[in-house]
Amino acid sequence: NAGVMQNPRHLVRRRGQEARLRCSPVKGHSHVYWYRQLPEEGLKFMVYLQKENIIDESGMPKERFSAEFPKEGPSILRIQQVVRGDSAAYFCASSPEQGLNTEAFFGQGTRLTVV
Amino acid sequence: AQSVTQLGSHVSVSEGALVLLRCNYSSSVPPYLFWYVQYPNQGLQLLLKYTTGATLVKGINGFEAEFKKSETSFHLTKPSAHMSDAAEYFCAVSASHGNKLVFGAGTILRVKS
Numbered sequence: 001n002a003g004v005m006q007n008p009r010h011l012v013r014r015r016g017q018e019a020r021l022r023c024s025p026v027k028g029h030s031h032v033y034w035y036r037q038l039p040e041e042g043l044k045f046m047v048y049l050q051k052e053n054i055i056d057e058s059g060m061p062k063e064r065f066s067a068e069f070p071k072e073g074p075s076i077l078r079i080q081q082v083v084r085g086d087s088a089a090y091f092c093a094s095s096p097e098q099g100l101n102t103e104a105f106f107g108q109g110t111r112l113t114v115v
Numbered sequence: 116a117q118s119v120t121q122l123g124s125h126v127s128v129s130e131g132a133l134v135l136l137r138c139n140y141s142s143s144v145p146p147y148l149f150w151y152v153q154y155p156n157q158g159l160q161l162l163l164k165y166t167t168g169a170t171l172v173k174g175i176n177g178f179e180a181e182f183k184k185s186e187t188s189f190h191l192t193k194p195s196a197h198m199s200d201a202a203e204y205f206c207a208v209s210a211s212h213g214n215k216l217v218f219g220a221g222t223i224l225r226v227k228s
Contacts, residue, residue, distance in 0.1 A: 004158070033215065042119075042205055042218035043159070056215060091158060104216075106151075106158035 004094050004107035012113045019079040019086070021110045025094030032075045033104060034067060037089040049075060082114045117142045117208045119219035127225040134178075134193040136222050138206030141187065148189040149207040149216065150180055159205065165189065176200070201226045 005024040013019050025032050030051050035043040048056040049069035060067065064082075069075040079086055089111045093104040122137040140146055147166050151159040163174025170182040180191045189206060203223045207216040 035216075035218075040124075040220070042121075042207075042220045043216070045215050045217065048215055093159075103161055103164075106160070108156070108158045 004092055004105050006090075006092050006107035006110050008110060009108065010111050010113070012115060013082045014115055015083055016081050019082050019112055019114075021077040021079075021090050021092075021112070023075040023077070023092030023094075023107060025075065025092070026096075026105055029094035029096050029105075031095045031097065031104075032069050033093040033095075034075075034077050035091045035093065037091060037109070039088070043091060046077075079112075082112075084114050087112055087114045117144075117146070117217045119206050119208050119217055121204075121206050121219035121222050123222055124220065125223045125225065127227060128196045129227050130198055131195050134191070134196045134200065134224065136191040136204050136206075136224065138180075138189045138191065138219060139187050140189060140206070140208045142208055147209040148180075148182060149209070150174065150178070150189075150191050151205045151207060151218075152176075153203045153205065153221075155202075162191070162204075196224075196226045198226050198228065200224060 007022050032049045034046040037043045045059040047060050047067045052071050064080045066078045089109045091106055091109045093106045095104040118141045120139045149164045150162040152162050153159050162178050163172045165172045165182045173179045178193045180189050182189050203221045205221045206219040209216050
């Protein structure tokens, strides 16, 4: 029974390149959340998606960042034209439904380093 | 708006000693409160959560936390620390729906032998 799978675990990009982070939720989960963890800080909410829909993107930077959760396949967090400040750990979480009686399961994260 | 303050970015205890990790929250709506643990290079694992009902919540690995509305606190305790408890602990608060969480900055727990 696989948990949330994120890949790659580590990603190095040069400034100006694109970064694509993938998240496969727990089988049967249709809700996905992305968080960013900067060094020595807690996780910050970025975006909440259901299948094919963005529900809440209040934590997403206005430029260069986008997310999707297609009907088939993993959720993708895309960062265009990366800058050094994008270096962080990006975590994905999934849950089977909305609501606090359900637990969100976290992946192991993707650690992005921009050089 | 909601926020979480974790007092003490690093806490060190001896093996067998009481563990106390402090968390204070701010919320304009009834809060839902969580504690997560993160081991190095791992994701977050839920320790326990408070939604409604009993204010003393028991979680995994012998941890528990008490919701105190008057003090806006949700401190995490464990009577006797074990070496395997060494990790980073995050307190989080959520609005009344969904799993959109606001996290504190984390507390790194060190356990000395």
